[in-house]
Amino acid sequence: MAFSKKHKNELVEKYTQWLNESQAVFMLQYNKMGMKDIDAMRKKVREVGGQAHVIKNTLLDIALKNAGFNYDQELEGTTLAGFAFSDAAQLAKVFSDAAKAEIYTIKGGFLDKHAITDKEVKALADLPPLPVMRAQLLGTIMAPASKLVRTLAEPAREVAAVVKAYSEK
DSSP states (O other): OOOHHHHHHHHHHHHHHHHHOOEEEEEESSSSSSSHHHHHHHHHHHHHTEEEEEEOOOHHHHHHHHOOOOSSSSSOOEEHHHHHHEEEEHHHHHHHHTTTTTTTEEEEEEEEEEEOOOOHHHHHTTTTHHHHHHHHHHHHHHHHHHHHHHHHHHHHHHHHHHHHHHHOO
């Protein structure tokens, strides 16, 4: 299907906008993919707060340059791009799970406008979800404070135990 110059410019503007708004962009190469596969993938991506689109490589290259991304290679093959607007790790997990099927291969992506490899996308997918990471961070921050409170309360607890033992005699 041939695109007019005006339509191509509109697509580049839309891609540039998505690139600027997203925390991360991940790219898959696909083989033998039907509309049912595309719709299932898009549904999973929407569930984690992102968008997935089949994109023309040349237009994406132009949009990457317009958005100021650090990327000097030409994209090859077919490209299904996922834009993470809220949680990059969750989108990476969706793409990593999709790559386990025969029809998808992870090409790589971008995290904060820096190119990352397919291995780095898989490593990002292995991270725990954001609420779990927040809980772990909060636990790490709270540990010294709770230990300090226990240390300060210990002498008073010991005195109370001695007084209680004496009163029971």
